Amino acid sequence: MAPHREPHPDGPDGTPDSRALVGFDLDFSAHEMLRRAQVLAALGPDWDPVEVMRGEEEAYDLLYSGLDPEQQRVYEELVAAGVLPRREGGGRAAA
Incomplete structure (x- = not known):
């Protein structure tokens, strides 16, 4: 009689599940500070x-x-549709 083996938590056959998600974090704060400078x-x-x-x-x-x-x-249509903000002078500013 073969010994009873518990299935591996990753996959039903005891092999790691390739569909499992792996989490990792990237910290871009140093790069962002360099970019701003x-x-x-x-x-x-x-x-x-x-x-x-x-x-x-x-x-x-x-x-x-x-x-x-x-x-x-x-x-006027674009302003009414909210695409453009209304300008002072109603779009008739002096050139």
């Missing part, structure tokens, strides 16, 4: 985030200024 170094000491935001707002004002009637209609 490199970005700030590339921007340089004269970088002014407030001035950059002002410049972007001015660029958007120019982008949506001087629209012809068809462009204005499309702009």
Whole structure:
């Protein structure tokens, strides 16, 4: 009579179950800190985030200024659909 063997917990035949998930963690915090430091170094000491935001707002004002009637209609549809935020001046900023 053969001795009774308990099945291995990994697989019914005692072999490891290849479908079992293996967990592992990756810590990217050191890499992220290096990346941020490199970005700030590339921007340089004269970088002014407030001035950059002002410049972007001015660029958007120019982008949506001087629209012809068809462009204005499309702009209004996009604002109504929530695709674009309403700009001060209603898309009619001075160029």
